Amino acid sequence: MSRQETNQAVQTLLEENHIVFDMLSYGGGHPNMDYADYVAYASLADFRRALQRPDMTRCDLEVLLRRAYRHVDRRQAGRRRNDWTAFMADYVARNAEEPGTAVHSALQ
Numbered sequence: 859m860s861r862q863e864t865n866q867a868v869q870t871l872l873e874e875n876h877i878v879f880d881m882l883s884y885g886g887g888h889p890n891m892d893y894a895d896y897v898a899y900a901s902l903a904d905f906r907r908a909l910q911r912p913d914m915t916r917c918d919l920e921v922l923l924r925r926a927y928r929h930v931d932r933r934q935a936g937r938r939r940n941d942w943t944a945f946m947a948d949y950v951a952r953n954a955e956e957p958g959t960a961v962h963s964a965l966q
Contacts, residue, residue, distance in 0.1 A: 869947035
């Protein structure tokens with residue numbers, strides 16, 4: 859899978875999960891977890907496929923998503939809000955590619 863295809867697959871997963879998480883959060887439900895935890899719980903298998911990381915754990919994905927969120931949050935000033943999934947997808951795809959990147963170094 860090319861980098862662009864990976865980014866698109868990850869972006870789609872982030873958008874789909876965001877919609878469902880918002881529905882749970884604002885629709886009166888209380889998911890009792892943050893967005894990263896919800897995504898890792900609900901879509902770990904999908905992210906493993908999209909990132910071609912069958913060894914990725916739920917904890918790995920949570921750490922990666924939280925780091926991506928912090929990265930995007932700092933860079934987002936002055937940008938349109940709906941671009942956040944594109945920025946997060948790019949960060950996730952770049953930093954989940956191989957051991958020793960953001961996920962692995964954060965867990966060691």
